Amino acid sequence: MSMTGVQIYKFLPKTNCKKCGFPTCLAFAMKVAQKSIAITDCPDLSEESTLALESAARPPIQIVTVGADEKKIEVGGEVVMFRHEKTFYHPPGLVIRLKDSTPLEENLKQVEAVASYQVERVGMMFTVDGFAIENDSGDAAAFAKLVAAVAEKAPSPLVLMSTKPDAMKTALEKAGPLRPLIYAATTDNWSDMTELAKAHGCPLAVAAGDGLEGLAGLVEQVTGNGVENIVLDPGGRDYLSSLTQLTQIRRLALKENFRPLGFPVIAFPGEGTDSNEEESMLAGQQVAKYAGIIVLNHFSPSTMYPLLTLRLNIYTDPQKPIQMQPGLYPIGNPKEDSPVCVTTNFSLTYFAVAGELEGSAFPSWLMVCDTEGLSVLTAWAAGKFDAERIAKATKEFNIAGSVNHHRVIIPGHLAVLRGELEEELSGWEVLVGPRDAVDLGAFLKKSW
Amino acid sequence: MPTVEIPVEKWSGKIHEVRLGGQGRKEVVVGGENTLPFLHFEGSIPNPPVLAVEVLDRDPRDWAEPLLQAWGDVLKNPAAWAKKAVEVGANLIALRLKTAHPEEGNTGAEEAKRVVSSVLEAVDVPLIVLGPEVAEKDNEVLVAASEAGRGQRLALGNCEEKNYRTIGATCLADGHVAIGKTPIEINLAKQLNILLSDLGMSQDSLLMDPTTGALGYGLEYTYSVMERLRLAALGGDKMTSMPMICTVGEEAWRQKEAKTSEGVPDTWGPLAERALRWEEMTAISLLQSGANIIVLRHPSTVEKVQSAITRLMG
Structure with missing residues (x-):
């Protein structure tokens, strides 16, 4: 728990005696708040003030x-x-x-x-x-x-x-x-x-x-x-x-x-x-x-x-969820003719999709795009998951080098991107997958 | 010696008490606590968390080896499977009507009725019946299950925003409990409880499934959403005060760690042990975030988690 200069000032003698080397008690307090000097540099600090300040400055659970x-x-x-x-x-x-x-x-x-x-x-x-x-x-x-x-x-x-x-x-x-x-x-x-x-x-x-x-x-x-x-x-x-x-x-x-x-x-x-x-x-x-x-x-x-x-x-910080490293992830034991699915690098989305692919009868390639940790719809709305980015990732991760086909599956929520993505990735066929990860197994069975 | 006064929270809320089974069948009651999990020094916890074993209506040929070995031949017959599950300590049976899925056979109401009746006949513990998680098919087979189990106070799931009306209505008609499932989000969970209540379902007829993330696969999201739901409930919010059900077995056994023995690092340890630890660890942590019903798959996990619950209940 750190204190502000004004809070510290309240505990000081307020005599502006300059014995600490600063012109006023307030100036001294500001320096203490910045942690550039120690409170003990004040020679006239009362015992109660010392105790109160020490205990206020300590975290409630000692490190x-x-x-x-x-x-x-x-x-x-x-x-x-x-x-x-x-x-x-x-x-x-x-x-x-x-x-x-x-x-x-x-x-x-x-x-x-x-x-x-x-x-x-x-x-x-x-x-x-x-x-x-x-x-x-x-x-x-x-x-x-x-x-x-x-x-x-x-x-x-x-x-x-x-x-x-x-x-x-x-x-x-x-x-x-x-x-x-x-x-x-x-x-x-x-x-x-x-x-x-x-x-x-x-x-x-x-x-x-x-x-x-x-x-x-x-x-x-x-x-x-x-x-x-x-x-x-x-x-x-x-x-x-x-x-x-x-x-x-x-x-x-x-x-x-x-x-x-x-x-x-x-x-x-x-x-x-x-x-x-x-x-x-x-x-x-x-x-x-x-x-x-x-x-x-x-x-x-x-x-x-x-x-x-x-x-x-x-111990993962809930405000900063773990992001997956963008890249091409093998799920199961995919081969050259296995499906390629596209998703975001928000870890929960990744886990949902990877889990469903793992549970499906289809070993797959999962292409994780850098959406700055946002989920599918949020990333799309924020302009961080568009055709351009997906196309760029496809080339960057050299998808064509891992598979012998030219088909990618995009999340159902991104259906609107299909045409644009096919233009960006000439020669590739873009399949629109299900909206929910849970339907991936059934989708692959039917459409792959 | 310094005096230590243990801080005790004065919660104004309490988890709704939900009864399953009864009327000739064993009764299982969940909920009723007015404090956080296992904090007996603070409040009362009248009913311990309970364990359900998941039973499928078809041979689970795609399940991991340790599960197939543990259950053996009973996997071919849901009634025999359920019976053995009760023998190994299941407080409840969670029957998943998998074959109703359009990709898994697309069976309908008749088959659902038959399977539900056969399991009800085989065991005397309460039954949870889960649909294939395809909205229209859920409606079809859960209504059939509801009729087959009339008066037995089943739990039927899952209600989602798409299909809560039909399932809620059939629960009302036949005296069952509805399970509302929402995707790891506190407001959606509350919203679905409100919708179900608006249908006329009483608060003691609802369970909520906050969606389980397995260890290493989103567990922390589930854990925190459950803690938030529970704190809201204890703070007095009646629409988050439903007991929570977690499908731990299904999620844990879906993961690579519970399925793969080859091509994984030695530091993962042998599959037969690691897979069980994955299910146990997921279960033990969600007990701490407020799970009232945990659905498991492996008989050994049932025994171990039950032993932990018994000790935590003092």
């Missing part, structure tokens, strides 16, 4: 970064309960859990599989974000050994899981520069864990078993001790308690501006379920409903791919 360099997880900073109200900004980090009680070789095999996993969707590449390493053995040396091995093999965002400060300390000596998330400070160890977080500049997870009040209390102790980058673990593990707690925490932060719980939340879907499949379903719920970091006990491509896809869907 927390796990990891260093390019590969990092940035979570929190959300401003709405429902994605249509604005958008969800920071997709939850998905990390795979390793236990130091598992043989090292097995762990490293898993690390290799996870680190090399990448999958493409709508022209973007997606990967798993990192690892959670658990001190399941209780042995500090075993923990440190695994942490060091993972940090070396796949330097990525890590969650270090141990409630023992001494084990955490040795692990941080191995992986501290990766800025791992320390999991976790509890009512028993918070003082030591806070010191470790400060010493290594790491974010700290705070876990309290006795409800949101206990959690908020512990967070206040931790922040009072100087740690600001916090991730919450409210303790709920199953479907219902996770949904309830994550909803309540998000509401408290956004609606009540309740500081002690204004942080991203870590979730453990594997602890509330019994199998890989169920874990991925609960993780799906947590992607939709408010998790910041999701620790998965299992890793397999067939669960990771749907989960990454769901994360992409939910």
Whole structure:
């Protein structure tokens, strides 16, 4: 939440003392609003004003970064309960859990599989974000050994899981520069864990078993001790308690501006379920409903791919729908004599048409024109989907090079363009398809 | 310790309660909640979301391999199929009259009556009957289905702006529930509910299908339109307060991810697993946006989603 210069001015002493180097308090306030200087440059700011300004300037949910360099997880900073109200900004980090009680070789095999996993969707590449390493053995040396091995093999965002400060300390000596998330400070160890977080500049997870009040209390102790980058673990593990707690925490932060719980939340879907499949379903719920970091006990491509896809869907900005890259898309396994259909690059239109073609008995070529993300009728009305553009795209994507015929199918709503398009594309026959994608299968059966 | 006061919304609206079946048949009630999905701390959710299994009136030879394997021989007979669906946990059967489509055999009222009667006889759960989604044919076969199921309180769909009059009227005459389907748009959904109400249909006789986009294929549009419809309803808008039905199985299994085993990246994982995850993930997210009835295709998804619902109901 950024404040205007005038809003900031109200908190200043209004003495125009010039000690800050500016002629007036208002001039100083303007500079602060532009973020070119810090509010603390005013030497006479009262304590209440400092607190009020600091809290007003902070986002209601703190942005927390796990990891260093390019590969990092940035979570929190959300401003709405429902994605249509604005958008969800920071997709939850998905990390795979390793236990130091598992043989090292097995762990490293898993690390290799996870680190090399990448999958493409709508022209973007997606990967798993990192690892959670658990001190399941209780042995500090075993923990440190695994942490060091993972940090070396796949330097990525890590969650270090141990409630023992001494084990955490040795692990941080191995992986501290990766800025791992320390999991976790509890009512028993918070003082030591806070010191470790400060010493290594790491974010700290705070876990309290006795409800949101206990959690908020512990967070206040931790922040009072100087740690600001916090991730919450409210303790709920199953479907219902996770949904309830994550909803309540998000509401408290956004609606009540309740500081002690204004942080991203870590979730453990594997602890509330019994199998890989169920874990991925609960993780799906947590992607939709408010998790910041999701620790998965299992890793397999067939669960990771749907989960990454769901994360992409939910975190797509509703005001800026995904546009398809214009081009010629093969649907099914089209051959030289397969139909060529024309559509827009509005992703929903593309999905509707591609889905129907996929479901039809006709493998097809789908030519996606650049309509700047508008749907068929809107694009046509805006002059972004006319004969000229379609003709241009036909040549640009070299349709004639992919098929052995000269026939294209245009959307039924563009029937008026047929004559003009046949003029633009001399030698081509233009077929007018159905108005609705759902009728494509029947249309092809009859007319192709 | 700081005091934490959980913010609770004071919603003025409530989802209409819609009854299906009854009169000798099992009754299924959907809707009735006055809060967002599964927020028991805020309001009351008298009826859990329910699961329907989609049954076709013909052998679904074009379906993906995992589905054909799971159901086996019953696919040849809608009544046997429906029976097995109930055994695996279906709360409802969604019978799709596919053969009435002009391209699929163009069967008419007689065949519709026969199939609907045979399924009604085979199972004791309520029945949803869906037409081939060609307006004139929908009218023809749904009127026939309506007569065949008189008194059984079926749900008949889909009403669209083109054909809502005929289907609405037959629902009124035979005491059924009408499903209004609109293309992922909040105002169109509301408009169709108003038109159906103007026909004389009461609010407890309407369901709405906001149009389902599968995971990766427009899911986010459906998800947000459903959330907006639900928020409008809880805000007191009676014309968006109908329970929502989502055809998850049909949409998820239509996609490449649920059908293709060759020529796809290894990172997609094996088809037999991936296809199921596609249906499950679509279902679990739409439960969160307010689905009251989810229509599924695979028996294993029915079991998994049911288990999630049971846990979410506490």
